[in-house]
Every structure is written in C-alpha cells, then in structure tokens.
Amino acid sequence: MNQTIVIKVGSSTITHETGLLNLRKIELLAQVLSDLNNFGYNIVLVSSGAIAAGRGKMKLTERPDTLPKKQAIASIGQCELMYIYDKFFSQYSKVVAQMLLTKRVMVDPQLRENATNTIHTLLSYHAIPIINENDSVATDEIIYGDNDTLSAITAKLIKADLLIILSDIDGLYDKNPNLHEDAVFIPVVEEINETIENMGTDSVSNVGTGGMHTKIQAAKIATEAGCDMVIASGKDIRILYDVLDGKAVGTLFKGK
Numbered sequence: 001m002n003q004t005i006v007i008k009v010g011s012s013t014i015t016h017e018t019g020l021l022n023l024r025k026i027e028l029l030a031q032v033l034s035d036l037n038n039f040g041y042n043i044v045l046v047s048s049g050a051i052a053a054g055r056g057k058m059k060l061t062e063r064p065d066t067l068p069k070k071q072a073i074a075s076i077g078q079c080e081l082m083y084i085y086d087k088f089f090s091q092y093s094k095v096v097a098q099m100l101l102t103k104r105v106m107v108d109p110q111l112r113e114n115a116t117n118t119i120h121t122l123l124s125y126h127a128i129p130i131i132n133e134n135d136s137v138a139t140d141e142i143i144y145g146d147n148d149t150l151s152a153i154t155a156k157l158i159k160a161d162l163l164i165i166l167s168d169i170d171g172l173y174d175k176n177p178n179l180h181e182d183a184v185f186i187p188v189v190e191e192i193n194e195t196i197e198n199m200g201t202d203s204v205s206n207v208g209t210g211g212m213h214t215k216i217q218a219a220k221i222a223t224e225a226g227c228d229m230v231i232a233s234g235k236d237i238r239i240l241y242d243v244l245d246g247k248a249v250g251t252l253f254k255g256k
C-alpha cells in the first residue's frame with residue numbers, strides 16, 4: 001500500500017513578513033507535493049494562510065482586529081487560497097479538494113467517520129486533500145486554534161505513516177534558540193517525556209499561532225498513534241525530499 005504523508009505548513013512558511021502570501025513558495029510547494037504524489041505517496045496538506053490571502057485580496061494593510069472581521073477575511077481568504085492552490089496544482093495535473101474541519105468533527109464519532117471516509121476516498125482518486133480549520137464559523141470552544149494539533153489529529157485519523165510539520169525553525173532545540181544562543185539541536189526524540197515537553201514552553205512567533213509547545217503536543221498525538229513526525233524548516237520546501245530520503249534534517253519524533 002502507498003505511504004500516506006500529512007504535511008503541515010504554517011502561516012510563517014507561506015507568507016512574507018508583510019503578512020501577504022508568498023506565491024513563489026506556494027508554487028514550489030505545489031510542485032514538490034505533485035512530484036511526491038507522482039512518485040506514489042498519498043499526500044494530505046494541512047495549510048493555514050486564509051487570513052493572509054484575504055488581506056491580500058481586500059488590500060488591507062492592517063490585520064483584522066475583531067472576531068467578525070477576522071472571520072469574514074478568513075472566509076474571503078480561504079476561497080482565494082484554494083483558488084491559488086488549485087491553479088498551481090493544476091499545472092501538474094493534480095486535483096485538490098478542500099476540507100474545513102473543527103474540533104467538533106474530530107470528537108463526534110459520526111462526523112469523524114465521515115471525514116475519515118472522505119479523505120480515504122479522495123486519496124483513492126489520487127486527489128490531494130487540503131485541510132484547514134473552519135475559521136469563518138469557529139469559536140474558541142470548537143477550534144484547536146493551531147494547525148499543528150489539527151494535522152496530528154488528521155494523521156491519527158487516517159493512520160498516516162508520517163507527519164511533516166514545516167516551521168520557521170529547523171527543528172527542536174533543548175530551549176528556544178531565538179532567546180538562548182547556547183541552545184542545542186535535538187535530531188531524534190525516542191520518547192516524549194517531561195524534559196522534552198518543557199523544551200517548548202517559551203515561543204515567539206509573529207504570524208504563527210502554534211509555537212513549539214503545540215508541536216510537541218502534536219508529536220504526542222501522532223507518535224502515540226504509531227505515526228512518525230518530523231519538524232523541519234519550511235525555508236526551502238525541497239527539504240521534503242530530504243526528509244523522505246531519510247536524510248538527517250529536522251527533528252524526528254519516532255512513532256510507537
């Protein structure tokens with residue numbers, strides 16, 4: 001059976017510092033994922049970026065500051081984001097499919113079963129599901145609030161072989177390297193114990209909402225479900241080839 005890979009890209013990977021979409025990176029992402037799909041991998045993409053796309057479309061210089069504004073911009077932006085993905089993936093004859101999920105979908109057995117079946121059916125069509133949280137209706141109670149958790153739950157749901165989280169950092173360090181010069185890189189995590197969990201406590205990010213803490217929690221969900229997880233730098237999307245070739249890039253959390 002073909003291996004199933006879930007790839008999560010955060011806002012910081014696919015936007016410029018201006019907060020607007022980085023089209024060159026999105027185009028390269030579409031090319032690399034299409035190529036991996038041609039190679040035989042089942043590909044599921046978990047992508048943020050709806051607000052960035054919405055701001056671009058509406059030419060907003062400021063970030064939306066109220067919940068209704070954020071949700072309206074996310075709604076405009078989700079449409080724009082999928083249009084852009086569809087356009088780029090179409091260049092490589094790939095079919096993409098949008099799935100907007102909330103926590104409710106993941107905890108309600110019936111909805112969860114429907115979502116699982118939909119993803120499996122899409123993969124059987126060689127389509128590439130592109131998943132995001134349903135930002136335009138979600139409230140705090142029904143969102144994970146970060147796509148790190150959503151991607152891990154998705155990987156668990158569909159029994160993926162590998163979850164790759166592309167981040168603004170090249171992996172896990174023993175402490176935040178942006179705050180501590182002597183931080184030491186951790187290439188492999190065999191077991192997520194308290195020491196590992198404490199490594200993610202101080203996070204700094206401009207556009208991402210996750211931080212290292214949510215990535216370690218995501219790793220717990222994925223590895224407990226038997227899925228390996230890698231955190232790697234999203235600076236050059238072609239790093240996905242290195243990860244799948246088993247090269248020593250990023251931090252590998254070994255699945256149980």
Ligand code: ADP
Nearest residue numbers: 010167168173175176202204205208210211212
């Ligand atoms: P992204 O949205 O790109 O995934 P996040 O802000 O969610 O980025 O998470 C990555 C950030 O987590 C890093 O840029 C760094 O500032 C912070 N961080 C905190 N603790 C650590 C750690 N122990 N190792 C690596 N990064 C850490």
